[in-house]
Amino acid sequence: MTDIKLQARNVDVYYGQKKAIDNVSIDIDNGLVTAFIGPSGCGKSTFLRSLNRMNDTIADARVTGEILLDGEDIYAASMDPVALRARVGMVFQKPNPFPKSIYENIAYGPRIHGLAQGKADMDVIVEKSLTQAGLWNEVKDRLNDPGTALSGGQQQRLCIARAVAVSPEVILMDEPCSALDPIATARIEELIDDLRQTYAIVIVTHSMQQAARVSQRTAFFHLGVMVEYGETSEIFTNPREARTKDYITGRYG
Numbered sequence: 001m002t003d004i005k006l007q008a009r010n011v012d013v014y015y016g017q018k019k020a021i022d023n024v025s026i027d028i029d030n031g032l033v034t035a036f037i038g039p040s041g042c043g044k045s046t047f048l049r050s051l052n053r054m055n056d057t058i059a060d061a062r063v064t065g066e067i068l069l070d071g072e073d074i075y076a077a078s079m080d081p082v083a084l085r086a087r088v089g090m091v092f093q094k095p096n097p098f099p100k101s102i103y104e105n106i107a108y109g110p111r112i113h114g115l116a117q118g119k120a121d122m123d124v125i126v127e128k129s130l131t132q133a134g135l136w137n138e139v140k141d142r143l144n145d146p147g148t149a150l151s152g153g154q155q156q157r158l159c160i161a162r163a164v165a166v167s168p169e170v171i172l173m174d175e176p177c178s179a180l181d182p183i184a185t186a187r188i189e190e191l192i193d194d195l196r197q198t199y200a201i202v203i204v205t206h207s208m209q210q211a212a213r214v215s216q217r218t219a220f221f222h223l224g225v226m227v228e229y230g231e232t233s234e235i236f237t238n239p240r241e242a243r244t245k246d247y248i249t250g251r252y253g
C-alpha cells in the first residue's frame with residue numbers, strides 16, 4: 001500500500017520565458033527515498049526546489065500546476081512559505097552551516113519556530129537532532145565550536161541535523177554528497193537509509209550508482225520532462241522508455 005506524501009500535478013516551471021519543467025506529475029511516498037536522475041540541465045534541481053517553494057526566492061521563476069502536501073496546496077495564498085520550508089526541509093550540494101557554534105546551528109530553527117520551552121528542552125532537541133544525523137558522538141564535547149570548523153562530511157551531517165531539528169515531514173536533498181569524499185559519502189548514504197523511516201526523502205543525484213544504492217523510487221528527467229518514474233530496480237534493469245535505457249547504459253549524460 002502506498003502512503004502518498006507529496007503530489008505534483010501538471011507542474012510547469014519557467015525562468016522568464018524559458019520553460020525548464022514541462023508538465024510533471026508525480027506522487028512521492030512516505031517511508032521511501034525517491035531519486036531524481038538525468039543529464040545536467042534537465043531540470044532536476046528546478047523541480048526539487050518547486051516542492052518547498054525555494055523557487056520563490058528566484059526573481060524570474062514561476063511555477064504553475066499543483067503541488068499538494070498531505071492534500072494541501074503548497075502554493076495556496078494561505079500557505080506560509082517559511083512554515084512550509086520547516087515541513088519540507090532542504091539540504092544543499094555544498095554544506096552551508098551558519099557561521100555560529102555547532103549548538104546554535106541546530107537551535108536556530110527550533111527557536112524561530114517556537115519549538116523549545118526553555119534551555120533544557122532545547123538541549124534535548126539539539127542532542128536528538130545530532131544523534132539522528134549520526135554526529136552526536138563526534139561533537140558532544142565541543143558543541144560551542146564553530147560549525148564551520150568541522151570536516152566537509154561532518155558539516156553536511158550538521159546541515160542534516162539542522163533540517164531534522166524542526167521536525168520536518170519531507171527532506172529534499174540536492175546532490176548532498178557531490179562535495180564529499182567516498183567515506184563521507186558512504187556515511188551520508190547510510191544516514192539517508194535510516195532517515196527514511198521517519199521522513200519522506202527526495203534526492204537529486206548525478207550518480208546513477210548512488211540512486212541505485214539509496215533509493216526505492218527513481219524518476220528520470222530529460223529536457224524538462226519526467227520521462228519515466230518507477231521502482232528503482234525496474235528503472236535500472238528494465239526501463240520502459242528508450243531514453244531511460246540510453247541514459248542508464250551511458251549513451252549520453
Ligand SMILES: Nc1ncnc2c1ncn2[C@@H]1O[C@H](COP(=O)(O)OP(=O)(O)OP(=O)(O)O)[C@@H](O)[C@H]1O
Nearest residue numbers: 015020038039040041042043044045046047058206
Ligand atoms: N536561476 C535560473 N535562472 C534561469 N535559468 C535557470 C536557473 N536555474 C536553472 N536554470 C535553467 O533551467 C534548466 C534546468 O536547470 P536545473 O539546474 O534545474 O537542472 P539540473 O538537472 O538540476 O542540472 P544539474 O544536474 O547540472 O544541476 C537549465 O536549462 C538551466 O540553465
